[in-house]
Amino acid sequence: MSQEFFIFVVMVGVFAAGTFALKWPVAVSMLLASVAGALAGGFGVPIRHLVEGTFGYVDTILTIATAMIFMNAFKDSGGLEALSAATIRRFHKIPGLLLVLLTFVVMFPGMITGSSSASVLTAGAVVAPMFAALGIPGVEAAALIAMAGILGMIAPPVNIPAMIIGGGIDMPYVGFEIPLLLLTVPLAVFSAFYFGYRFVKKTDISAVVRTLDTKTLDQYGGFRLFSPVLIVLILMVLDKALPKIFNLGMPLIFVLSTIPAYFTGKRFNILNSAKTAIEQALPVLGILVGVGMFIQIMTLTGVRGFIVVNALSVPPALLYLAIAISIPLFGAVSSFGASSVLGVPFLLALLGRDQIITAASLSLIAALGDFMPPTALSAIFAAQVVGLDGYGKTLKKLVIPSLILIVWALVFIIFSKQIRTLY
């Protein structure tokens, strides 16, 4: 057994013991796994490296924090609830389309924040009662919300795993929008039909519409309620189209869009709303800090290089199998960690493919890490917002769609050059 492999086993072992056996927070387990790895590598307790590692995702932390504050303000203003109500009222005669559009509503916060937890905890919580009213049982509703959460996390404009993978080979996060839409939209449509259509078609949706609470929507009007989202979209477009004039950055865009949310709908305590948002986001922010430390120590001890070399030397026939198995499994640590530690070497091993489509596809597979116990953020939170006791049944429901997701992503990698010619 090489020393690097031994250190890797120690790190994973301490992490697994901390999260599974001792039920510590994932972030704390990662910190201790990093310390254990450094000790096993003969580096003592390298405080400088541990602190250095925490800086790996500071900008991402700031983006997620401000995006969560925006989403919570939008939710507290009644905007999110009104968006779901408006969707049901407008499309209730076409149940299939209604279901797909509600799935897109759940995806929306993840698209903006790059976090599946943001989707599940904000839009998922709002849409969950509507799924129940449409006749979808709790387990299926939780599975659909969890799947929409990870698809929202991967859909453009913000895809953090793709940014991490691209960053590993100095590839800018440019030109990802179309591949990410091609990857996520069909899966979202499939998931909506797979989990919900057989229940929704049996439900009398006219009765649901009659009992729908549209008070906020009627009082303030759709345009006024949804204007904070329009401001986010406009500022994002301007930021990309005119970078020399605007160049605001995502955190400032979310802050600028949060302020109007206070005036466009129901009044709410903006400080309490922001605090709740931070409390909801904190487990994810902690994981990002922990992943940063974990990866820093893996780099320091040579474990990262060991993984890269092994990934590059995988025979071509086994490469896709290795991608399909190892990336989601490493997601038990974190989907962001899987993107960094495994996504980058696999992208290097696939240099002959179209790099943007390949990185986008690898990010989609990495997102499955949010279903992988013990972290399983998306599945845990989805089960919570629906009101289920545990998330085991939700995970079982997600197995087949997850396999389809992996196959879909691998098809995109294999035919990346042909897909590139389509747009």
Place this chain on the structure above:
Amino acid sequence: MTIIYLGILAAVLALVLWALVTSKKPSFQATAAMVIVPLLLRLLLIK
């Protein structure tokens, strides 16, 4: 732009600190403390 960035950072840091002191769960407090380290150092322009 740096001052605006630091202002946003300070606001997020204050919210994390607020969440830490009002929480009674040690596991949540430990996670919050970990998040505070890079935010505080960045705010002080140490790194």
